[in-house]
Amino acid sequence: MSPSVKGTPVRETSAEEPSVEEPSVEDMPLMWLRDNCACARCRDPRNGQKLFQITELPAGLALGAVRRTDDGVEVDWAPDGHRSEYSTRWLTANRPGTGADADDRPGDRRGETGKTLWTAADLDGRLPEADWTDYLGDPVVKARVLESVLGLGFALLRDVPCRPGQVLDVAQTFGYVRETNYGRLFDVRVEPDPNNLAFTGARITPHTDNPYRDPVPTLQLLHCLANSASGGDSGLVDGFRAAALLRAEDPEAFAVLTRTPVPFRFGDARTVLEAERPLIDVDGRGRIREVRFNNRSMSALRLPADELEVFYRAYRKFAGITLRPELQLDFRLAPGDCLIFDNVRLLHARTAFEESGARHLQGAYADIDALAGTLAVLRRERDAAGAEFLDGLSELFAGEGAGAYLGEPVTMAQHMLQAAARAQEAGAPDALVAAALLHDVGHFHGPVTGEDLMAGTDNRHSHTGADRLAGWFGPEVTEPIRLHVAAKRYLCAVEPEYFGLLTEASVYTLQVQGGPMSAPEVAEYEADPYAADGVAVRRWDDEGKDPDASAPDFAHFRPLLAALLRTA
Secondary structure (H helix, E strand, O other), rough: OOOOOOOOOOOOOOOOOOOOOOOOOOOOOHHHHOOOOOOOOEEEEOOOOOOOOOOHOOOOOOOEEEEOOOOOOEEEEEEOEEEEEEEHHHHHHHHOOOOOOOOOOOOOOOOOOOOOOHHHHHOOOOOOOOEHHHHHHHHHHHHHHHHHHHHEEEEEEEEOOOOOOHHHHOOOOOOOEOEEEEEEEEOOOOOOOOOOOOHOOOEEEEEEEOOOOOOOOOOOEEEEEOOOOOEEEEEEHHHHHHHHHHHHHOOHHHHHHHHOOOEEEEOOOOOOOEEEEEEEEEEEEEEEEEEEEOOOOOOOOOHHHHHHHHHHHHHHHHHHHHHHHHHHHEOOOOOOOEEEEEEEEEEEEEOOOOOOOOOOEEEEEEEEHHHHHHHHHHHHHHHHHHHHHHHHHHHHHHHHHOOOOOOOOOOOHHHHHHHHHHHHHHOOOOOHHHHHHOHHHHHOOOOOOOOHHOOOOOOHHHHHHHHOOOOOOOOHHHHHHHHHHHHHHHHHHHHOOOHHHHHHHHHHHHOOOOOOOOHHHHHHHHHOOOOOHHHHHHHHHHHOOOOOOOOHHHHHHHHHHHHHOOOO
């Protein structure tokens, strides 16, 4: 017989472990603290905007009195007697040292910090993609797509309707179309008199679009309407990764490209556009923020000869990095695919194609600030819905949870709270504590109830509960729940002494649920990546049936659950 899956190891805890220090206003810069007062005299309650100028605050600010409140602190200021309130949550989130300079905060969403810089191998077989219908209908899917654009630099929508102008509708799901000299949208296909190499069948090497524009459009969309031509495959290069490699391999070349303005120009019969920007733009602390790279649009640099020599050495080095095969992610757009990408981070390319073949993309430009704002709104709405979801769970524990637990001497709520308490006492990861707490929610509101189970009909509550929770929690919570009934059957098969530990009610439900596993079932269970976690939840389930045991209430576990909720 196979060795038993014993359960997930848990860490040892110690009373001497340090806790997160509560922020103290006495240690904070006073002018900064006062500038962030949120009272109705300092900020308009309707929109949160400040009602004062920084020069209107007293120069000699001091803390007159500090009083602790249930939610934080109340401050009386000297010398003017103004009163401010600050919540512990706000103070913790905004305390000095946790801003853009800190290692754990991304700061500017445009910059490299907090993003995943990638090579082609990193994304092999796992493009960030979603079905168009799911994107429109599920806010979680939509948030995940937009987060991919911010974090990876791109996302791919599949099965977008193949009709002219549809790319504009895609852009308007998260922001606003950026109209340019090419119009609100542009057709990428062979033109008889092209004003851009993109409108030919020529090979296009990795580049960013519109570097001659200031400000440059930060997002580009390409929607494939037809692509049956021979050739015409697409490629993406993470320009931030290429720039980071240059910084690591040749710091002086990196510095040259960040401080040398490069003239970019576009002109045709009706348009002249010019901008001077470095190939690699960095923020005030030297972090990569933008890449403009387009050899077709560069004009002649007018620098002293020695500076030109230095620039071109750095330029060639960076260009060589962008052309490394391991950096380019190659794929082919099919009709209905719509690619959304960061135009000041990702370089895009295509192979040459037969101009007699059918290849037609429609493109549009947009800006990343609107996309980031849409994502923020989705998350805010998700947070509100999450709070409502947790309210519902709380009511479940207080209401139906107060009912008897299927032949055991505890209520359903007592049972689940005890199981979670045992998990927490064992030092289990938060996800397993949550799984222990919620493992029996499938007994509520299912098509087959817990009472039906006790009457001899398996209600498959482990699956019902996991499916119900999957909209809010990841598999690290839901899959141990899904497996906790199977884990009982498994333990009865691999640990002969385990059966003797079951209560009378649990022995009865074991038979209804299929009895001890067969050898093939044991092997199948052990192959599941969450098998050990399922066993761990099962053991805490078994321990949560003591009418004399105490356990925290649901409110104790709510912050833990809130931190685990899926926001995207």
